[in-house]
Amino acid sequence: MRPIRHRRTTPFRFAMTTHTSKPSTRTSLSPGRFRLPDIPQREPDEVTQFNQLTRTGHAHHLIQHLGNPETTLVGADRWIIAEPGTFRELARYPDLLIAFNVFPDLYEASNGYIISEQGKPPDFVLEVASRSTADTDTGAKREDYAKLLIPEYWRFDETGEYHGARLAGDRLAGDMYMPMDIDELSQDVLQGYSRTLNLLLRWERGELAFYDPATERHIVTYTDLRIRAEIAEARAETAEARLQAERAARMQAEARVRQLEARLSQPDD
Template sequence: MTALTPTAKQSQPFYPSADGEPVAETYTHLYALLTTLEVLRQYLKGRQATVLGNQFLYYAQGFPKLRVAPDVMVIFDVEPGGRDNYKIWEEGQVPVVIFEMTSGGTQAQDTGFKKTLYEQLEVQEYWLFDPKGEWIEERLQGYRLRGESYELITDSRSEPLQLRLAVEGELIGFYREDTGEKLLIPDELVEALQAEVKARQQAEERAEQAEAMLARYRERFGELPE
């Protein structure tokens, strides 16, 4: 009789979080990526959503080589906060919007493999931003899922994000649809905060000057009449 030996437990696949490749092709692309990431992260703060930048998206359990690294991806109905990577089968949600900072060198992949993959994964919107205008004349081009296929977006609106998008130099500008308010990029936010602080300081100085004038009046003429 042959003795039965226990089968060795199959090792779990390893899902890397980095591959040593640069985050972006140029500084311009990197700045557009980081700005978009931070603006959307601030916009969705407090909601059950996360915004990830240049992190591996794994879409097939058990196959670590089947992955892609979107420049910016927005996922709804998940725990807020960062991840080392994103596994669809663990989180239970597919990204709803993906942004790629495209160039002449990545055009083929962005409009070929990635566009087809995101379409198959049912990513609701796919935006291509060409900050240097290398192949997209208007610099910004979006696709929206209709049924099983992508259709070109013609109104510069993101339906899932409820934002209007605009090209502003080498960055994407984001505007709320409900109020028309612009979502400030980090530099603009700093400027706005500095302006607010300055305005408050000026208001305090004016109040102090008025109080000093009132004190001098009281010294000379007494209390103001009722």
């Protein structure tokens, strides 16, 4: 595909809104409306995207953490375009897309994110590095996401081998991206703050992680849910065992009382 070099379709500038406000107008879901094609089949080396986002449940738990599912979109592997008719000029499909105050049902109906249809660009996109996409992630995609006026563009590299950095983020300034600060908390942990999500993104020993700065804790993951379920089960078993032990002790005590009462009721010899 040919990226746009000197053209920007309007209108794509948008007013900043809160994550809880509702979008105003929407495009009709009438039959015969424009629908984007499916993305190409991924290369075998792009399994890192599955490992970092799907296997860990990040997308699901971001949905739970961000809330407002009626107007908050967490998607992946579908095209972003400016408007119908510009697909051949500028179209990208990020590994992760997040948009607030939009219409998730339009995203499904269009099989992708059409900016003119949603009334604003996505707020956040992320790419996970692979050998086949490395140069594009740091070059053409960075240019194109800026042209689409997406406020934040993040890149995660499991090894640091492909992007040249294990974690990187850009914030839109005008129509250009400016790098965000990435802090090295230790040899094994890098961290950057997403103002858009109000979350900390971390590279932790080759794993992608999202932290809530308010609690300084990792947002809930499948592993967390499993551990919590195991803890709850263990507590329930402990409580049941305690009840059974108390019941057995009470029955034993009651039997002892009956024995003593029986002895007291017997006449002395």
